Amino acid sequence: MSAPSMGGASRDGYGKALLRLSDDPRVVVLEADLGKSTKSCHFRQNFPERTISMGIAEQNMMLVAAGMASSGKVPFASTFAIFTERAFEQVRNGIARPGLRVHICGSHGGIHTGTDGSSAQSIEDLSIYRSIPKMTVIHPCDDLSAEELTVQLLDIEGPSYTRTARNKVPRMYDDESKLGLKIGVGSILEDGGDVAIFACGVMVEKARNAASVLAEEGINCTVVDMHTIKPLDTALLSELAESCGCFVSAEDHSIIGGLGGALSEWLSTNKPIPLEMVGVNDRFGESGGTSELMEEVGLTSVAICQAARNSINRKNAS
Amino acid sequence: MGEAVQVRIEELEEMARKCRIDIVKMTHAAGAGHPGGSLSAIDCMVALYGSTLRFDTDNPDWEDRDRFVMSKGHASPAMYALLHQMGVLEEADLMSFRTLGSVCQGHVDMNWTEGVDFSAGSLGMGLSFGLGCALSAKMDSSERSIWVMLGDGETQEGQIWEAVMAANYHNANNLRVIVDRNRIQNDDFMEVQMEIGDIAAKFESFGWNVKEVDGHSMSELVGVLQWAEADDSGPTAIIANTTKGKGVSFMEDNPEFHGKAPNNEELEIALGELS
Numbered sequence: 001m002s003a004p005s006m007g008g009a010s011r012d013g014y015g016k017a018l019l020r021l022s023d024d025p026r027v028v029v030l031e032a033d034l035g036k037s038t039k040s041c042h043f044r045q046n047f048p049e050r051t052i053s054m055g056i057a058e059q060n061m062m063l064v065a066a067g068m069a070s071s072g073k074v075p076f077a078s079t080f081a082i083f084t085e086r087a088f089e090q091v092r093n094g095i096a097r098p099g100l101r102v103h104i105c106g107s108h109g110g111i112h113t114g115t116d117g118s119s120a121q122s123i124e125d126l127s128i129y130r131s132i133p134k135m136t137v138i139h140p141c142d143d144l145s146a147e148e149l150t151v152q153l154l155d156i157e158g159p160s161y162t163r164t165a166r167n168k169v170p171r172m173y174d175d176e177s178k179l180g181l182k183i184g185v186g187s188i189l190e191d192g193g194d195v196a197i198f199a200c201g202v203m204v205e206k207a208r209n210a211a212s213v214l215a216e217e218g219i220n221c222t223v224v225d226m227h228t229i230k231p232l233d234t235a236l237l238s239e240l241a242e243s244c245g246c247f248v249s250a251e252d253h254s255i256i257g258g259l260g261g262a263l264s265e266w267l268s269t270n271k272p273i274p275l276e277m278v279g280v281n282d283r284f285g286e287s288g289g290t291s292e293l294m295e296e297v298g299l300t301s302v303a304i305c306q307a308a309r310n311s312i313n314r315k316n317a318s
Numbered sequence: 319m320g321e322a323v324q325v326r327i328e329e330l331e332e333m334a335r336k337c338r339i340d341i342v343k344m345t346h347a348a349g350a351g352h353p354g355g356s357l358s359a360i361d362c363m364v365a366l367y368g369s370t371l372r373f374d375t376d377n378p379d380w381e382d383r384d385r386f387v388m389s390k391g392h393a394s395p396a397m398y399a400l401l402h403q404m405g406v407l408e409e410a411d412l413m414s415f416r417t418l419g420s421v422c423q424g425h426v427d428m429n430w431t432e433g434v435d436f437s438a439g440s441l442g443m444g445l446s447f448g449l450g451c452a453l454s455a456k457m458d459s460s461e462r463s464i465w466v467m468l469g470d471g472e473t474q475e476g477q478i479w480e481a482v483m484a485a486n487y488h489n490a491n492n493l494r495v496i497v498d499r500n501r502i503q504n505d506d507f508m509e510v511q512m513e514i515g516d517i518a519a520k521f522e523s524f525g526w527n528v529k530e531v532d533g534h535s536m537s538e539l540v541g542v543l544q545w546a547e548a549d550d551s552g553p554t555a556i557i558a559n560t561t562k563g564k565g566v567s568f569m570e571d572n573p574e575f576h577g578k579a580p581n582n583e584e585l586e587i588a589l590g591e592l593s
Contacts, residue, residue: 028457052453052488060446060480067450070428070435072381073457075450089440090477094447098429098437 007171010164010201011107013146015039018076020151022047027154028068030054030077032061038078038107038164058083062090062102069100074154081106081122081163088128095159096132102159104129105150109139109163110252111280111297112202117287122163123280126200127257129161130230136160136183137230139251139259141204142171144178145187149227152183165252167290169202172225186233192220195308195315196240199250200226200259203278203299207250210304221308232262238271246274246315248307252299255279274314276307326369327536333403334364334536335592338565340399340412342588345579348416351424354575355469356396358500358533358560363400365539366465366496370547375406378432382462385451387436389444390469390498391425392577397434398422406433442475444468445495449485452493463547466495471503474512479524485553486525494546495521495555498533500562502573521555533558566591 019042021027029051035041044051054061058079065075084091084106095102106125113121129137136156140146146164153160172189173181181187186198190211199207204225211221222244224236241247247267249260260277267275280297294300337360345351366386367373373383388397398415401407407421414420423430425439436447448466455462472478485493497517501508508514518528527549531538539558546554562576563569566588569580580588 050457054484055480055487057477057480057484059442059477060449060484063443063446063477063481064450064453064484067387067447067452068454069450070447071451071454071458073454090443090446093437093440094443098427 006168008143009166009168010140010143010146011039011166013140013143014078014105014107014150014162014164015042017147017150018043019046021154024074024154026072026074028052028073028075030061030065030075032056032058032079032083034079037080038105040076040078058087059090062087063094065102066094066098066100069102074101074103076103076105078105078107080120081109081125082120084161085122085125085128092132096134099134099158101157103153103162104160105162105164107164108166110165110201111285111293111299112252112290113166114290114293115287118284121285123254123285124257125161125163126229126251126253126259127261130257130262134158135230136228138183138228139163139200140227141201141225142169142173144171144173144175145181145225145227148178148181149183156183163201165202170205172204172208181227184228184231184233186236187225187227188222189225190221190223192222193243194220195246195248195312196222196224196244197248197250197304197308198224198226198259198263200229202252203250206299206301207304209301210308213301213305214308219308219312226259229259229262232266234266237263237266241267241271241273246311248276248278248304248311250278250304253279255281274311276311278303278307327540330364330368330536333368334361336403337364337396337399339589339592340402341395342566342580342585342592344395344398344412344415344422346585347413349579350416351395351579352392352577353395353579354502354562354569354572355390355393355498355500357564357566357569358562359390359393359467359498360396360399361534361536362496362498362539362558363396363467365536366543367400367404369540370543371465372462375404375433382460384463384465385435385448387444387448387451387464387466388426388434388438389436389466390441390472391438394422394424394426397426401431401433441469441472442477445478445481448493449481449490452485452490453488455492462492464493466493468495468497470497470499470501470514470517471508473497473514473517482521482524482526490553491550493553495553497555497557498560499557500560502562502571502576504576506573518555518557525552527552527554528557530557530559533560534564
């Protein structure tokens with residue numbers, strides 16, 4: 001794989017994907033006064049007749065989307081991740097329960113969002129949407145993968161939640177490698193037999209950096225871009241549990257209920273091997289620059305390295 | 319009013335009477351459910367299905383059918399009774415209400431019951447759903463109308479007013495609302511819990527066209543439904559003044575029967591009054 005390059009934020013990929021999806025006349029876009037931020041604004045600019053402004057009223061937006069889905073449309077409804085949570089019951093009862101194909105995108109997810117402060121930093125969205133039956137939950141790591149995976153949403157049954165991030169990060173994919181991505185299938189970025197690191201979103205880059213550092217210590221890591229939190233790629237978990245024998249999870253999300261939670265649920269009932277979790281340790285964020293905040297909260301390559309060593313030590317001790 | 323229409327009104331009144339019998343029987347059989355709000359809403363629903371709504375019971379998925387969104391989904395017995403009287407549901411379906419595997423779920427559900435357009439249960443969501451259906455119909459240049467039944471207590475939900483605002487802004491002139499104004503909610507009378515005041519004025523202030531009617535007068539209802547259907551200058555709302563538990567003396571205006579089924583003795587009295 002070519003060296004990472006500075007690309008765009010995953011929200012840019014979402015915006016581009018909507019334009020690609022416009023070929024399907026069923027696709028409609030709903031906004032809640034944050035189109036410039038979620039990047040649905042590009043669709044609005046080109047297809048105003050298929051873009052519906054719902055104002056700052058997220059609960060209404062979710063059920064309008066449901067009504068449109070029941071009438072044969074394929075709605076993509078987006079706002080900040082944190083504001084989708086305001087409409088949790090609407091998503092649960094109005095969209096997911098009847099199995100309507102509404103695709104929700106929550107942008108500005110995680111601590112990475114930065115200076116806006118803790119009210120804007122959703123650290124529980126993956127957890128709450130993952131707990132809803134029938135929901136697909138994805139969290140891409142860069143703009144190219146976000147674009148590719150969003151386009152694929154058109155072909156899935158049922159509703160979905162996609163978390164995107166505000167800030168630009170180095171690309172983990174290029175125009176060729178992104179074509180190998182598939183919803184529900186973990187993407188292996190590095191191959192090594194000592195420990196498997198499962199990361200999502202902005203933590204994928206940090207996991208790869210950690211793997212480079214660990215390689216110098218003679219530790220060989222598998223790094224998986226676990227862009228799909230649900231359905232969980234249990235075939236890959238099974239395979240890597242066998243070959244690596246210990247895991248690390250890394251996410252810009254609470255350690256409760258997100259990617260780490262999903263892995264631990266599966267491991268504890270299928271293959272009880274060590275898992276170390278890097279994530280937000282049951283606390284709220286605060287205002288700050290993205291890098292200093294990630295450092296403050298413990299979402300760093302250093303933390304992933306230490307988690308990997310701990311996980312390996314536990315494996316060797318057992 | 320001509321003679322032919324008069325006969326039709328009597329037919330609708332007779333259908334509503336049969337629906338009321340179904341409502342008390344099925345809630346009695348289930349030992350649960352919401353008879354009060356079903357009995358207040360049923361005349362509006364019979365009038366709508368009997369005079370205005372375009373649908374085809376032989377082709378329930380007809381794309382251009384009008385939609386009926388039962389937002390006050392706890393009044394499901396009214397919906398099931400109506401579908402029974404139209405021949406869509408069997409008596410046995412009604413008697414299985416709220417039991418495992420029944421097509422008659424506790425709250426109306428589009429995935430469980432043929433002829434139901436919305437999965438309800440949580441109040442405040444149906445008007446938004448109806449708006450989504452209405453906007454889709456306009457995008458598709460379809461003539462279909464979207465009808466939404468709200469409870470008056472339900473208008474305490476903030477989402478209702480998000481949808482009221484958005485419907486006018488987006489000129490959803492194919493969206494029509496009936497508010498079952500029975501003045502009682504789960505715990506007590508609205509004036510005790512949270513009286514909303516002049517609902518008509520509130521809709522009007524958001525640019526809706528509004529009329530108030532006696533929600534138990536079949537002739538008034540048929541007239542106002544035709545007005546709403548014909549008015550395409552904006553979204554329309556009908557405030558139907560009703561009596562909770564209408565038709566069963568001990569349930570009328572009685573908050574206790576919002577969510578309580580009749581026992582054996584009460585069933586006999588109710589059936590006697592409705593026969």
